[in-house]
Amino acid sequence: MSETIQGLAVELKQTFLDYLASKGLKNTTQRMIILEVFLEQKSHLSTEELYLKVRGKNPKVGYATVHRTLKLFAECGIAAERHFGDGQGRFELVHGEDHHDHLVCTGCGLILEFENPQIEELQEDVARQHRFTIENHRLELYGLCPACASK
């Protein structure tokens, strides 16, 4: 199991390196630190949160660099930026083609992911009805998780 997780990390790292090379960008110490810390964390971290984690490992890395690097992650497809209504962007790892949506607890901030192919199909029906060419979508369900609901 830990092998597959490591394998994933290596693969994402390679994707990023390839992207840098293809754009004539450079592979720097900071970018590697930020990528490693990003891969270690659970998903849905804000720039601020990741910045603090990165600082813990190397205090010389600046906020702007973390921000710019996260944008690069998004550009090369290994991360996606999301907004959950708290006014700040959050970044999540993207693995392959599978799309997922989110359950967000308005009590404690817990974010769960889910997939539902049936919903995806119905979305495509809606798009077809309106002759829209869908590029992406987002679906978020807001409410209380079991723990918060029982309080």
Place this chain on the structure above:
Amino acid sequence: MSETIQGLAVELKQTFLDYLASKGLKNTTQRMIILEVFLEQKSHLSTEELYLKVRGKNPKVGYATVHRTLKLFAECGIAAERHFGDGQGRFELVHGEDHHDHLVCTGCGLILEFENPQIEELQEDVARQHRFTIENHRLELYGLCPACASK
């Protein structure tokens, strides 16, 4: 047809006035102007956009007042605030219980509304599976409208 639209406007106005009374808030000239202009416009206006429209009718109304009044509309349930990824909140009229979602054109900014009870049901299934108590949700499909796709 124009009777039902007018009827709706009267009803929403009354809902707002009732809300003000119930909270010990006051019915002011500005609030009435802002509500009237809001009802005249098509939905999904940003604070800035509504502010400019209100200014056209009465140049003395300030931005902060428009903003605070829109928040009041949202509180009393006649409007809802949405975010479509362009970094600013947009407000839409709420009529009754019916929920709707959005198709957003990434080319021209067109926003279409749609309803799909089947999707809503599936969402409830997902919530049940995770024992979440859903308060609200949002679903947005981003892509190109027919006009933009054919360019």
Place this chain on the structure above:
DNA sequence: ACATAATTGAAAATGGTTGTCAATATAAAC
């Protein structure tokens, strides 16, 4: 009309994000 409390508008503050720029580090060429 009076008193009490809410509202207003202008301006400043806030918070997240993005831009600037001189100093530094990288990758390729020599």
Place this chain on the structure above:
DNA sequence: GTTTATATTGACAACCATTTTCAATTATGT
């Protein structure tokens, strides 16, 4: 290994939408 051209960095400032502040004004109940 050195040189050269170019990208990157970090500290800071700028930005934009939103929110707060506060003295002056206005609305409502008595």
